[in-house]
Amino acid sequence: MMSLKKIIWIRGLTTIVFLVSCLLLECPLLLYAAPVDTDKADTIVFETQSELVKQSEEETPEKTLDRYEDAKIEEATTVLSSKEEDGIEAYEDVTSDEIGVVEEQGIADPFEFLNRGVYHFNDKVYFWVWKPISQGYKYVVPEGIRGIFSSFYENIKAPVRIINNLLQGKPKFAAIELGKFLINSTLGVGGLRNCAKECFGIEGRNADFGQTLGKYGAGFGFYIVLPFLGPSNPRDGVGWLVDWTLRPTTYISTDQWFDLQSVGLFVHEKVNDTSFHIGEYEILKEAAIDPYIAMRDAYVQYRTKLIER
Amino acid sequence: MKKSFRIFMLVLMMMLPIYVFGGAPFDTVKMNVGSVLEILGDPKLKGDAGRKVKEQKLEVIADKMFDYIELSKRTLGLNWNKFTQEQRKEFVDLFKTVLKDAYVDKIMTYTNERVNFTKEVSLSETTYEIQSVVVRKSGEVPIFYRAIKKENSWKVYDVIVEGVSLINNYRTQFREILGNNPPETLLETLRKKVGKRQ
Numbered sequence: 312m313m314s315l316k317k318i319i320w321i322r323g324l325t326t327i328v329f330l331v332s333c334l335l336l337e338c339p340l341l342l343y344a345a346p347v348d349t350d351k352a353d354t355i356v357f358e359t360q361s362e363l364v365k366q367s368e369e370e371t372p373e374k375t376l377d378r379y380e381d382a383k384i385e386e387a388t389t390v391l392s393s394k395e396e397d398g399i400e401a402y403e404d405v406t407s408d409e410i411g412v413v414e415e416q417g418i419a420d421p422f423e424f425l426n427r428g429v430y431h432f433n434d435k436v437y438f439w440v441w442k443p444i445s446q447g448y449k450y451v452v453p454e455g456i457r458g459i460f461s462s463f464y465e466n467i468k469a470p471v472r473i474i475n476n477l478l479q480g481k482p483k484f485a486a487i488e489l490g491k492f493l494i495n496s497t498l499g500v501g502g503l504r505n506c507a508k509e510c511f512g513i514e515g516r517n518a519d520f521g522q523t524l525g526k527y528g529a530g531f532g533f534y535i536v537l538p539f540l541g542p543s544n545p546r547d548g549v550g551w552l553v554d555w556t557l558r559p560t561t562y563i564s565t566d567q568w569f570d571l572q573s574v575g576l577f578v579h580e581k582v583n584d585t586s587f588h589i590g591e592y593e594i595l596k597e598a599a600i601d602p603y604i605a606m607r608d609a610y611v612q613y614r615t616k617l618i619e620r
Numbered sequence: 621m622k623k624s625f626r627i628f629m630l631v632l633m634m635m636l637p638i639y640v641f642g643g644a645p646f647d648t649v650k651m652n653v654g655s656v657l658e659i660l661g662d663p664k665l666k667g668d669a670g671r672k673v674k675e676q677k678l679e680v681i682a683d684k685m686f687d688y689i690e691l692s693k694r695t696l697g698l699n700w701n702k703f704t705q706e707q708r709k710e711f712v713d714l715f716k717t718v719l720k721d722a723y724v725d726k727i728m729t730y731t732n733e734r735v736n737f738t739k740e741v742s743l744s745e746t747t748y749e750i751q752s753v754v755v756r757k758s759g760e761v762p763i764f765y766r767a768i769k770k771e772n773s774w775k776v777y778d779v780i781v782e783g784v785s786l787i788n789n790y791r792t793q794f795r796e797i798l799g800n801n802p803p804e805t806l807l808e809t810l811r812k813k814v815g816k817r818q
Binding site: 401402404405407409410411417454458461584587588590594597598599600601604605607608609612613615616617 | 689690693694697698700701705708709712718719721722723725726729743744747756757758759782783784785788789790792793794795796797809810813
């Protein structure tokens, strides 16, 4: 009879052999499949003493101060008068061709009254719960560690991306995501680093089930704001539930779909994620004339773009 | 000798187009964004005084970079025609202030981001989309600029962040107000919003 020790050894060895062979086979393929567009890409980094700074310094200090004062004192119409000189016609009537407007239909929002209520609830939850927790968390947990958590959660969600890429008829990206998962789980030490990206420059493709349904022709339906989770619609809500079943974290403790551990992990993932994005919702709200509509439109545009891609 | 020189020149000329990439809209937007990053990363501008100077410098670049009239027209869509000339002027000015108030603060929080400009896509004869990616610690954010040719220079009239177009987002909000209200109501809403800040 084989001892337990032996079994563990053999299993461990075969796993390592499997992963190494996968790596060796996959890496060159992946590198070939996903070349980084370096020849076209151009990077701007900070160089404190460059021409641009000098240029802007030369022309700014006095001039801007004047402009700044002027704008404060003068009335709106007087400020605009400077523009009139170079084009009164700028303010003339427009045609739809000129401004590239397509007659678009509004989004269905039959439960607007209810949705607005939930939006305000979520708004309060953000300011009273998520934000303070995330701020405290950000203060206590160093950025490096938070980055590790981000990579870990991203990596473990690989099944969601692999399966949805497959369902969307993109086997190449499914393979890339699989390769990413294998590299990050091994060289990236269990997904603690996004080594596929950092070491090999491999770019994956995010995919979710709501998007898959959209690609199959499911429409937006109507807008709905879910408590805690935020903007959604029937299609993406179903998508979210299906994706939940594809997350390995769903199955960590019991065979129930929603239990303390998996929901707890989800909450931690959200808090960790929010710690990188504090202030962004505030700006959306600040910039908006009607934050509810702004949020709804942003969600519609964002999801539509993902499905078109 | 002469021949080899000629060949050398030929080779040199053939190499040139490799380095000259991207057209005028691409370069214009890239340069403007570059100037913004330079100002944000300027170590000499610190504290409250530095912040003020930064704000003013950013405003100068924004005025150079954006065409607020085009931006306003495209945001209002055909509703623009319902406004009188005077109302149009006031709208452009108010909208510009709303945008500045909201986004200058946001941009100021950017400190160590890198921006990669990837490519330009022609949308029409006079409009281009210039694509870029902002690399932050928490991930990458694609930002696309749409620029229009105006009197031989390229001016930005829309910014698309992660697929969300700025002018479309505001159009939806304005349409809600203009649906059953006169332009004056929208102007009043904007006046209030701007007034709150000052």
